Amino acid sequence: MAEADLCPDPVTTLTEVGSSITIHQELDQILSIIVEKGARGTRSQVVLIEVQPNELASKPELFACHGVGAETRNHLSQFIPFSRRCYTEKEIVFIKDYRLEKEGAVPEFARSQRIKTLTAVPLRWREKIVGAICFFRTQKEPLTRQEKNFAAALATQTVIAIQQAELVLERQTGYFKTIKILANVIDRKDSYTHGHSARVMEYALMIADRMGLKGKERQEVGDGGYLHDLGKISVDLSILQKPGRLTPQEWERMIIHPQVGAEIVSETEALKELAPIIRHHHEMFSGGGYPDGLTREEIPMGSRIVAVADAYEAMTSDRPYRKGMGREKAVKELRRHAGTQFDPEVVGLFVELI
Numbered sequence: 001m002a003e004a005d006l007c008p009d010p011v012t013t014l015t016e017v018g019s020s021i022t023i024h025q026e027l028d029q030i031l032s033i034i035v036e037k038g039a040r041g042t043r044s045q046v047v048l049i050e051v052q053p054n055e056l057a058s059k060p061e062l063f064a065c066h067g068v069g070a071e072t073r074n075h076l077s078q079f080i081p082f083s084r085r086c087y088t089e090k091e092i093v094f095i096k097d098y099r100l101e102k103e104g105a106v107p108e109f110a111r112s113q114r115i116k117t118l119t120a121v122p123l124r125w126r127e128k129i130v131g132a133i134c135f136f137r138t139q140k141e142p143l144t145r146q147e148k149n150f151a152a153a154l155a156t157q158t159v160i161a162i163q164q165a166e167l168v169l170e171r172q173t174g175y176f177k178t179i180k181i182l183a184n185v186i187d188r189k190d191s192y193t194h195g196h197s198a199r200v201m202e203y204a205l206m207i208a209d210r211m212g213l214k215g216k217e218r219q220e221v222g223d224g225g226y227l228h229d230l231g232k233i234s235v236d237l238s239i240l241q242k243p244g245r246l247t248p249q250e251w252e253r254m255i256i257h258p259q260v261g262a263e264i265v266s267e268t269e270a271l272k273e274l275a276p277i278i279r280h281h282h283e284m285f286s287g288g289g290y291p292d293g294l295t296r297e298e299i300p301m302g303s304r305i306v307a308v309a310d311a312y313e314a315m316t317s318d319r320p321y322r323k324g325m326g327r328e329k330a331v332k333e334l335r336r337h338a339g340t341q342f343d344p345e346v347v348g349l350f351v352e353l354i
């Protein structure tokens with residue numbers, strides 16, 4: 001490898017790490033970029049990050065590493081006695097020769113990779129040392145001044161990345177609490193259909209998984225399913241629970257629920273992306289549904305999924321005034337309306353799963 005490859009410009013590298021923190025959402029992904037860049041920027045064979053739980057990160061003994069195989073990762077805790085020396089010394093610690101050190105066993109990867117030195121750089125969060133980023137090298141010499149400065153800057157970026165991930169986690173926890181509260185509101189309003197929202201979510205997620213949806217997209221389908229009927233809180237119970245046909249006036253009241261639900265979630269920053277799924281869950285695939293009479297791909301995919309999940313759940317569950325229909329009959333109904341009411345592709349996938 002050329003020298004230029006081994007020692008990239010530290011400013012460029014740190015800028016790249018900085019932008020990875022703003023681009024990537026997953027902490028593991030960011031930390032693996034940090035350890036990889038750290039190895040190149042300091043000419044180290046192995047780079048590890050260790051963070052104390054509860055101080056900064058909720059994940060216990062958070063590790064990221066570069067330069068060791070998967071089988072070694074289980075034994076990473078062996079190096080903790082060495083890395084934690086920088087906790088007490090509160091500065092960069094350089095260990096010249098493991099074999100002369102008393103604490104802990106010499107980590108197996110250090111032995112097998114002929115590692116000679118370890119430089120442990122403390123991760124500082126406010127006044128505390130909360131972890132370390134460790135650079136293992138086969139060279140005997142300590143890091144150069146420039147490499148040390150680079151390592152210290154990388155340590156700061158590591159702390160920022162972890163702190164940011166913790167904030168995201170906190171926000172998500174708040175988000176899930178909000179979802180639960182809202183879903184409870186729907187269930188309390190109409191105890192006849194108790195559990196409908198949760199089952200629609202379950203079916204919607206089955207379809208999403210079958211379609212291979214991942215991450216945020218998958219979650220929105222599930223949460224959209226959970227909250228699809230949120231707007232029913234604005235509809236009178238006498239209408240919601242009416243066993244017979246609705247009068248035109250009652251129907252008018254009933255069909256505003258997708259719009260109302262979408263408006264409610266739009267007002268919450270964390271939920272506003274669910275608004276289109278909720279708004280369009282009563283659109284019909286060939287047009288003529290409500291509120292906007294959209295057709296085919298104009299209808300968000302999440303709404304097309306929820307529509308099938310919703311209809312199946314409604315058909316198969318018991319109501320005080322009627323017994324739910326069996327699977328066979330409900331599947332037949334879905335098939336009969338595939339292409340008109342429902343997206344035929346979604347129906348095709350769902351009936352295979354159910």
Ligand SMILES: [Fe+2]
Pocket residue numbers: 228229257281282
């Ligand atoms: Fe609905």
Ligand SMILES: [Fe+2]
Pocket residue numbers: 196200228229310
């Ligand atoms: Fe529903």
